[in-house]
Amino acid sequence: MPRTLEICVDTIGGVMAAQAGGADRIELCAALSEGGLTPAAGLMVAASRLDVPCYAMIRPRCGLFVYSDADVQVMQDDIAAVKEADLAGVVLGAQKPDGTLDTAVLGRLLAAAEGLGATLHRVIDVVPDPLAALEQAVEMGFERVLTSGGAAKATDGAKVICAMVRQAAGRIAIMPGSGLTEDNISDFVAQTGVDEVHASCAVTVPEGERFSNFSPHGGRKETCKNRVKQMKRELGA
16 A cells, blocks of 8 residues: 655745655655754745645744743744645644653644644654653544654664554554655565655755855755655555
8 A cells, every 4th residue: 555755845845846756745844954943934825835735843943842831822823824824734742841741732732723634743752651642642633643763763763663553553643754765665664564654855955165154064955856756666656
């Protein structure tokens, strides 16, 4: 059976390349170099004009996921912008100072996002007990969890991801991400049994040294249509 391929992007060019390559869904962000932040309202509107469904990251700053009341208000207002742009869903996460999921904050955000799809992001990779957090995600009504299995790369967290798939038992999708490519995805899917996959399918674009202060070290990343196509082929599309 073909599996769902979600591509994370932070530009309208990235959305267009992912769509052209056959992506099933987009995670729309700003600043993927920071792990993904809330995209600009203009990017949301531009992405909504294309045919591929987009879920907007709701993350007001870099760092871990303990948020102030002011942060949460910003996130609620950003969710309103997602609705205004008519995107398909949101990507959320919040935790308490002790590291566990902040279900109260997540409840507020999900209430603001009523009518949208919802993914719990990789906050689940930094909680003390990911399997307990998975149950909370099911109870709160998330559609899926994005995870690397608590490791830097999903391939290194495969054992935890397998445990999450078993525990989920079809109640919620487990979507691995981080370090998955067209070269390793076939074996990884066979090992874990996942039905959804998250990747960037990006290439590095050198921009020279003259304006190096304005580009990430080593060059800017761009979504590659051909890599998306190859990933889809490896997933059995």
